[in-house]
Amino acid sequence: MPEQPLLPESRWTDLDGPVHYLDFGGPADGPLLVCVHGLGGSALNWAAVGPTLAQTCRVVAPDLAGFGHTVGGGSRSTTVQANQRLLHRFLVEVAGTPAILVGNSMGGLISIRQAAQRHDTTAGLVLVDPALPPEPRALPDPRVMTVFAAFMVPVVGRRLVSRPRDEASAEKAAHDLMRLCCADPARVPDEVVELHRELAGQRLDYPDVDSELLTAAQSLFWVLADRRRFAAMQRAIDVPVLLLHGDRDRLINIGAARAAARANPHWQFEVAEGVGHVPQLEDPEWTIEKILGWLAAHPDAADVAAQARPSVRFRR
Structure with missing residues (x-):
């Protein structure tokens, strides 16, 4: 059973602006896991699995630009491409390389791009319901299709993501997100739901969060629209890959994951039955079991990730 989710150490680094991340700790000689959240998420998306994974691995999770406590705006874009560049700097300057990237949703897409384009920074990939x-x-799920279509029309998209800025709306937003992403939101640990609710309240004072989300969503759709280039990126990955996917995912239909598994038969593919878009929250025990089992089956990748160190001086 996973440990009770506790808020890990909150840290900051300066990568042309403040970047927030969570350090779950772990043994100094353990493989490095860098967990990358999805659209509308944050580093807290790993709170249900991070403490247990940190018993044998070093585990850190950054907030991408425009999400969690890492603000976007100004010269810091929130597009997929810009957040990949931010992840690259975080790996090289803060967390260390080569790391095992654990990416969910948009974070899975960003991790795929990183592994395909920056081979020296990754020792393996764990893709948890990645954007495909x-x-x-x-x-498609009718509700999800309506939301995604609205995102592509700027005026409609801004109206969709904008909401009142008060505690009640923050709590509703946190619960609405769980209902959208989970087949059964009641399975998410209460402590984790509370952490997400608190974060939603803290983000009430952050400027431009709605436009930053819209920018990220639109860039995500354009990246996924180039199917040929995306397939080439998958073929360019030369490290072991574990693909996990919930069979009741409303956001990324499991058919997309099955197609990726067929196109890449050397990837290990596992299906979480009765689970939605965030298995690491909805079924943390299953997610931990699959990740640790995959690491045990790929000791070379784990050994390489155990040697991961920043290549420039660490900056908090």
């Missing part, structure tokens, strides 16, 4: 091009024959 949809299967043409898959029927």
